[in-house]
Amino acid sequence: MTHSLTHSQASDTFNKDESRVDWHDESLWFIRQKRDKAAFAIPEWEELRESASQIKENVLANMDTYLLEFEQKAQKNGIHVHWATDAAEHNTLVLEIMQKHNFKKIVKSKSMLTEECHLNPFLEKNGIEVIDTDLGERIVQLRNEPPSHIVLPAIHLKKQDVGDTFHEYLGTEKGASDPQYLTEAARQHLRGKFIAADLAITGVNFAIAETGGFVVCTNEGNADMGAHLAKVHIACMGFEKIIPKIENLGIFLRLLARSATGQPITTYSSHFQKPRAGQEMHIIIVDNGRSTQLGRADFRNSLKCIRCGACMNTCPVYRRSGGHSYHNAVAGPIGIILAPNLDMKQNNDLPFASTLCGSCTNVCPVKINIHEQIWKWRQIVTQEGYAGFEKTQGIKLMNTVLSKPKVYRFVGKMGREIMRFAPFAVNNSLNKWFKNREMPDAPKESFREWYMKQKM
Amino acid sequence: MTKMTSREQILAKIRVNKPSEKVVLPTNLDWENTAFDDNIQRSASQRFAEVLKSIGGEAIEAADFDFIKKEIDTIHYHHVINLLPNLEIQGKDIREISDAHDLASVDLAIIEGKMGVAENGAIWLDESCFGGHRVLPFITQHLIIVLKKENIVSNMHKAYKRIQSDLFSIGFGLFLAGPSKTADIEQSLVIGAHGARSLRVYLV
Numbered sequence: 198m199t200h201s202l203t204h205s206q207a208s209d210t211f212n213k214d215e216s217r218v219d220w221h222d223e224s225l226w227f228i229r230q231k232r233d234k235a236a237f238a239i240p241e242w243e244e245l246r247e248s249a250s251q252i253k254e255n256v257l258a259n260m261d262t263y264l265l266e267f268e269q270k271a272q273k274n275g276i277h278v279h280w281a282t283d284a285a286e287h288n289t290l291v292l293e294i295m296q297k298h299n300f301k302k303i304v305k306s307k308s309m310l311t312e313e314c315h316l317n318p319f320l321e322k323n324g325i326e327v328i329d330t331d332l333g334e335r336i337v338q339l340r341n342e343p344p345s346h347i348v349l350p351a352i353h354l355k356k357q358d359v360g361d362t363f364h365e366y367l368g369t370e371k372g373a374s375d376p377q378y379l380t381e382a383a384r385q386h387l388r389g390k391f392i393a394a395d396l397a398i399t400g401v402n403f404a405i406a407e408t409g410g411f412v413v414c415t416n417e418g419n420a421d422m423g424a425h426l427a428k429v430h431i432a433c434m435g436f437e438k439i440i441p442k443i444e445n446l447g448i449f450l451r452l453l454a455r456s457a458t459g460q461p462i463t464t465y466s467s468h469f470q471k472p473r474a475g476q477e478m479h480i481i482i483v484d485n486g487r488s489t490q491l492g493r494a495d496f497r498n499s500l501k502c503i504r505c506g507a508c509m510n511t512c513p514v515y516r517r518s519g520g521h522s523y524h525n526a527v528a529g530p531i532g533i534i535l536a537p538n539l540d541m542k543q544n545n546d547l548p549f550a551s552t553l554c555g556s557c558t559n560v561c562p563v564k565i566n567i568h569e570q571i572w573k574w575r576q577i578v579t580q581e582g583y584a585g586f587e588k589t590q591g592i593k594l595m596n597t598v599l600s601k602p603k604v605y606r607f608v609g610k611m612g613r614e615i616m617r618f619a620p621f622a623v624n625n626s627l628n629k630w631f632k633n634r635e636m637p638d639a640p641k642e643s644f645r646e647w648y649m650k651q652k653m
Numbered sequence: 654m655t656k657m658t659s660r661e662q663i664l665a666k667i668r669v670n671k672p673s674e675k676v677v678l679p680t681n682l683d684w685e686n687t688a689f690d691d692n693i694q695r696s697a698s699q700r701f702a703e704v705l706k707s708i709g710g711e712a713i714e715a716a717d718f719d720f721i722k723k724e725i726d727t728i729h730y731h732h733v734i735n736l737l738p739n740l741e742i743q744g745k746d747i748r749e750i751s752d753a754h755d756l757a758s759v760d761l762a763i764i765e766g767k768m769g770v771a772e773n774g775a776i777w778l779d780e781s782c783f784g785g786h787r788v789l790p791f792i793t794q795h796l797i798i799v800l801k802k803e804n805i806v807s808n809m810h811k812a813y814k815r816i817q818s819d820l821f822s823i824g825f826g827l828f829l830a831g832p833s834k835t836a837d838i839e840q841s842l843v844i845g846a847h848g849a850r851s852l853r854v855y856l857v
């Protein structure tokens with residue numbers, strides 16, 4: 198994917214409307230609070246996270262065995278299993294199935310994988326209508342925008358924006374912005390699409406090795422409306438979605454919705470095992486860089502992600518820069534550690550879009566050390582020469598400072614003096630950190646100076 | 654030399670790159686707990702009803718099928734599908750419907766649930782609950798589920814223990830928790846996205 202703006206440039210644009218940024222920030226923080234409330238109501242929450250993490254670690258170490266077991270069971274259940282090394286192969290497989298049947302119309306429920314593969318533009322170029330049926334995804338599709346959040350695709354939009362879009366495309370009343378009214382209009386519009394569709398595409402939340410079945414979670418019911426009406430159902434999954442056993446689902450379904458939105462469970466958790474009579478069911482297992490990530494010891498456990506979005510909702514940078522500023526299908530902290538694996542040069546700015554505060558790591562239901570990985574990516578993109586000039590200089594300086602205790606002490610002292618007497622020297626345009634930030638008053642003495650005095 | 658298939662390529666790369674340290678799967682995946690954010694003791698069915706209400710559904714204790722019939726009779730539904738043989742509600746016979754698309758006009762579907770889960774208000778339904786059409790509980794405008802109180806378990810671990818063996822044989826099943834909903838427009842909760850607009854559960 199090419200993009201013209203870096204994360205910090207794009208967030209500048211986003212930050213132009215300050216009240217809107219505040220609103221975006223608060224909406225996401227509110228969801229974070231709902232997550233906390235749901236998590237705190239479960240005394241065994243931390244044990245659930247630990248178990249989920251262990252299951253996923255076990256999956257990483259046995260990935261090939263579980264995938265083969267899954268394939269064999271799924272085939273026995275009458276499901277066609279395909280493998281795609283990359284996005285292009287995945288897209289071609291979908292197109293071939295469409296062409297084999299001479300189909301023209303697809304309804305698609307939420308799948309970040311198809312977003313990652315840019316499936317929609319590919320199919321449209323080949324004369325196929327693809328309708329995203331998740332309400333948020335339909336909204337951004339009509340606006341010709343990508344989703345800005347993996348769970349809440351239209352979180353960056355106000356109801357007036359949605360009203361304008363629906364007025365233009367669905368003929369709702371001009372100026373109408375009541376969410377109830379707009380949702381009803383979308384329901385009517387999409388019912389027509391469900392009835393007319395030839396083929397349904399869904400994502401996969403969990404694929405179970407021991408049964409060959411897969412679970413899809415939605416609140417709206419759109420995945421099921423599509424899959425149970427269409428003649429053919431294709432489920433697309435990144436290979437890391439595999440889990441070994443049915444009993445593991447108890448852990449993951451308890452964690453997923455609570456972490457995502459604070460709900461105790463999504464409205465629909467559908468377990469697909471076999472096609473219905475007369476239906477054809479396919480699964481496409483996609484690699485697209487995942488096997489490379491699996492080989493990066495420092496980053497492989499990003500593949501444990503269950504795409505709950507909690508790390509985004511809690512991230513101070515995401516909340517104030519918006520999902521689009523990450524120019525990647527998956528935004529936020531998890532996006533930062535997945536994107537450089539796909540294209541380090543294109544995404545060299547992302548590891549710097551973080552304060553390394555660690556809030557993401559604290560909420561992650563599968564215990565991914567997200568902020569540590571962000572920090573490690575920073576070092577790698579810098580070593581590989583992909584970081585921009587300002588960042589390289591800053592990091593070189595930091596290396597010198599941190600590796601030499603005497604220099605560190607001196608520079609620290611200088612820093613404190615500068616902050617007290619000449620804050621503008623730090624808060625200048627070369628230093629992006631201090632944009633929109635007030636610097637705290639610097640202490641007169643360092644911890645070390647204070648400590649030495651106490652010791653005397 | 655023959656070219657490796659994509660499947661072989663992916664598997665080969667996974668084998669080379671996967672971590673060598675083996676993490677064992679956690680066992681004993683169960684917690685007795687049925688905790689809530691207060692400490693009041695509740696029966697599983699009371700808790701189920703409370704949680705269901707909090708997610709937009711409704712649970713009503715019913716002494717018998719007569720009670721349920723009287724309640725349902727108070728509202729006129731144009732197109733009803735009733736899959737409970739013991740409940741005398743007139744409707745269309747689902748066996749006469751061959752194309753699932755024809756269910757688009759159903760106003761009310763009445764079905765039996767297999768199991769309830771107290772911690773999240775979810776109900777397990779499998780292919781034996783849909784009268785041959787998986788889309789029924791989604792496409793209907795309104796949904797009523799009759800559930801035996803004795804079939805409510807405390808949490809998801811217990812739920813999976815119960816349905817474990819079924820999951821090796823059934824074609825489709827789901828946990829359904831409340832009516833269809835969305836909050837995609839400015840985080841305002843709207844009930845009735847694509848699936849049923851309302852869910853009422855009769856506990857018998």
Ligand code: SF4
Binds near residue numbers: 501506507509560
């Ligand atoms: S990294 Fe963790 S918190 Fe973020 S989306 Fe994935 S599972 Fe959720």
